[in-house]
Amino acid sequence: MSTPDPVSGAPEPARATRLLVVQLCRTNPLGTLADWLRGAGAEFDVVLASEQPLPATLDGYQGVVCLGGDASALDELRHPWLASVRKLLAQAVTRNLPTLAICLGAQLLATATGGIVRPMEDGPEVGGRLVAKRDSVSTDPLFADLPWTPDVVQFHNDEISSLPPGAQLLASSPRCQNQAFLVGSCGYGVQFHIETTTDMVLDWAAADPDAARLAPRGGFTREGLDQLHQDLAETWEPFTQRFVRLAEEGPRPSASLGRTLPLV
Numbered sequence: 056m057s058t059p060d061p062v063s064g065a066p067e068p069a070r071a072t073r074l075l076v077v078q079l080c081r082t083n084p085l086g087t088l089a090d091w092l093r094g095a096g097a098e099f100d101v102v103l104a105s106e107q108p109l110p111a112t113l114d115g116y117q118g119v120v121c122l123g124g125d126a127s128a129l130d131e132l133r134h135p136w137l138a139s140v141r142k143l144l145a146q147a148v149t150r151n152l153p154t155l156a157i158c159l160g161a162q163l164l165a166t167a168t169g170g171i172v173r174p175m176e177d178g179p180e181v182g183g184r185l186v187a188k189r190d191s192v193s194t195d196p197l198f199a200d201l202p203w204t205p206d207v208v209q210f211h212n213d214e215i216s217s218l219p220p221g222a223q224l225l226a227s228s229p230r231c232q233n234q235a236f237l238v239g240s241c242g243y244g245v246q247f248h249i250e251t252t253t254d255m256v257l258d259w260a261a262a263d264p265d266a267a268r269l270a271p272r273g274g275f276t277r278e279g280l281d282q283l284h285q286d287l288a289e290t291w292e293p294f295t296q297r298f299v300r301l302a303e304e305g306p307r308p309s310a311s312l313g314r315t316l317p318l319v
Contacts, residue, residue, distance in 0.1 A: 071098040072303045075116045077140060078103045079124030079159055082258060087284070088120070088250040091292045095299035109139050112146075118302030119147045123158030123248060125262075127213055128172045141167035148239040151306040155298055158211055161236075161244030168219035168238045177230070180209040182270025183283040186226045186234045186247060197243060197297050198225050198235070206286045207234075207247035210259055210266070215246060240307040243298075249291040253280040 074092065076099045078084060085092075085101065092099060097118075102109055105124070113119065121144060126134045140160075145167040147154045156164040162172045185204045192198035215233040218224060226235035226245075235245045260267035260275040267275055301307075 071096055072117050072299050073097070073115060074099040074118045074120055074299075074302060075110065075113065076101045077109065077119065077121040077143065077160070079122055079126065079140065080105055082125055082262070083123045083158075083250075083255070085120075085122065086250040086252045086255055087288065087292075088295060091295040092120075092299060094292075095296040097299045097302070104136050104140050105134070109143050113143070113150060113152060116152065117305065118153040118298070119144070119155070121154070121156040121160030121163065122250065123160060123210075126159065128159060128162040128166060129174075129213065137163065144168075144242070148242040151240045151308070153241040153298060153302040153307070154243060156242070156244045157250060158246060158248055161246050162213060162215055164238065164242060164244045165215045165219055165222075165233075165236070168222070168242070170215055170219040170222070170238075171217040172213050173216045174212060175214045175231070179212045179266045179269060180214075180228075180230045181211075181266050182209060182275070183207075183279070184209050184228065184230075184247075184271065186228045188226050189224055191223060192225050195225065195237065196301055197294060200297070201294060202290060205290045206283060207245075207249060208251045208256060208283070208287070209247050210256070211246060212266070215244070241301060249287060249294070251284070251287075253277055253284055256280055 074097050076085060078101055131137050141163050144164045148168055166172055184207060186207055187204050188198060188201055214231050218233055218236050219238045222236045222238040224233060224236055228234050231246060234247060237243055257275060
């Protein structure tokens with residue numbers, strides 16, 4: 056809501072909700088999330104964590120988005136910058152800043168707050184798939200209004216095998232139990248992708264053809280992916296709008312589990 060200018064008395068223009076976007080690699084940019092966030096009234100700074108230093112503080116930001124990447128959350132020796140991402144995500148949870156962490160970002164959010172990540176026992180989960188909401192999301196500000204089995208894009212070799220202490224499970228699938236979770240008052244992790252474009256997914260498939268062959272629905276075709284992304288937009292653009300509104304409202308009250316999280 057705009058407030059009157061103290062001099063003229065005219066309403067001041069509403070300030071955009073400011074977000075920090077942590078991009079983990081060049082091949083997983085914001086994609087469609089860029090337009091959805093702007094359309095919801097957000098502005099954002101993007102930091103490429105694998106090549107640039109992260110901000111020392113989250114002062115001035117009202118929320119955090121952490122994207123996926125081609126590194127493994129378990130491979131900190133090859134990717135030492137992963138530690139700084141985990142530290143920043145832990146800081147966001149501690150400060151009760153609305154956070155949306157996607158795929159590798161979700162795995163880093165989980166491990167930053169006491170969860171466990173491991174390689175998937177039956178191989179990668181890949182392609183357009185469905186996840187199922189849990190009954191417990193009926194009052195959640197982001198997940199309550201989702202369809203019960205929304206479409207998502209999967210492309211991951213590792214999984215969150217144990218959620219952080221006190222975290223709430225929000226969505227599951229037969230291949231991967233912990234598809235979405237809430238840690239603290241507003242730290243959301245989703246194992247799947249919602250931000251992709253057809254070209255992004257085709258590039259991933261070309262870079263990892265062995266994994267791409269595991270995709271259902273006839274594999275990765277441009278026509279099939281175009282239709283899938285139309286379906287994704289119907290569900291996940293409103294979800295993104297709700298996230299921006301959550302960030303606009305400011306830091307949320309601490310959840311009861313806040314003092315027990317083993318933050319890095």
